[in-house]
Amino acid sequence: MPELFRQLRPYLRLVSAFPLHLIAAFVAALISEILLTIQPRFLRGFIDQAQAGLGGSELWVFPAFMLGAAVLSYAFEFISVAIGYYLETRLALHLKQVYLKHCRQQRSELVQYSMRSGITALADLALSISLDFLLLLSRLLLILTFLSLENWGLGLATLVTLTLSLGLTLMSTIRIGRIGRVIELSTGKIINATLKGGVSAKDPLERLYAYDQARFSLRSVNYFLFFITFRVLPLSALVWYLFGASISLGSLASTFLFFSMLQSPYLYLIEMLQKSTGAFSESALFRKDLERGLRLDEKLSAAPLGLIWSRTADQSGEPLSQAGKTTTASQVYYDDMGQIGESSPKEQVARKAEVLRTLLKRSRERSIYLHSLDPLIGRFAHFTEGRKGHLQTVLSELQENGDLDRLLRMAGDITPETDARGKPDAS
């Protein structure tokens, strides 16, 4: 789990940029849950008062309150779901924009998968971890508290059974996921081996069948745990009543209602865990590319406008030689024009300086990121990426490393304002 949080940190940070939205959604969902969980108490009051011989007109108050609570619960739930939807859409939109802008993936099926479902599932997962898991747990705890108000012994027994059941179901669900992946991989291998010819598929297929059987057994365990918790345990309330415990019929009815209310968050939590493990493992296909894009996008939007020099041989973005020609205003370039040294021909130096000057002009309207190992870039760039990934001005970086003199010597008289011969730039 801590590993999951560590790997999802960039996305959780994006979600946590909306603390007010998250709080509003959480509070609204909590109010909705309380209003919904209180319903069996009204039913209990209704049954007990009817048995005590309360007049018909006064009994109408109970269904009226139940309706009021249900309507309010619906309104608050709508608010919470709508805020969650809004956050998820914004997050998915941002991730897709960054992915399309900075993606280096060439395989179209992978880009299609990421854009169609992968990124949305990842945004959903980030939001689930920030909001939904907490909400589901608080919902389970709320129902257990109300159940304990009816009968604290039964509440405690349910808490223990539910915790055990959730833990065991989680373990078997994770194993089911692993077996599923093994089956997928093995099926692919069998198909490849059979297509190449000469290999009998009988033994590998039998092994697959054994895996499938193991998966079936684990699913049966999950269902058995559900059966114990939600079918057998509620009957203990009846046994309690038969043994002469002083509980009213109304209390008995509300206890059963609380048990049926527990089912939905329990099943939803398990479904969410299943979906999360799937979404997380599948996101490994594109996450590296996406996170690189996120880091880059963050730098581009955080820095004041200018040319940012990344001193790496990374070949992402467009080639620098195309910067002057292309009409598409890319924000990321890599240096394909060779390193400039003291023995470089004057024409090469002049051509590169010309392209860099064009880039510099454009960077005043929109920050530009340039990957290059050439020290000449230091004469043009405004910012450079430090060792820890922070941006700093080129001057401070060069002074720090004592590189300034070497750079000035190597680049000669070339500056953004002069051409290769040291004469003022006509443009």
Place this chain on the structure above:
Amino acid sequence: MRGENPMRADLWLARLLGLWFLSFAGLLLFLYLLLIGVEIEGRSMFQLLF
């Protein structure tokens, strides 16, 4: 985050905020009726329930 129509997003949020306050007013009314407003045989609804 960039790349969306801020006017439309703001309108959506404003409506949600309006619904939030409306629902909250409803909740206050509900609590008033539960705690004080409605009495059966001299006991409030809250006392009957808990």
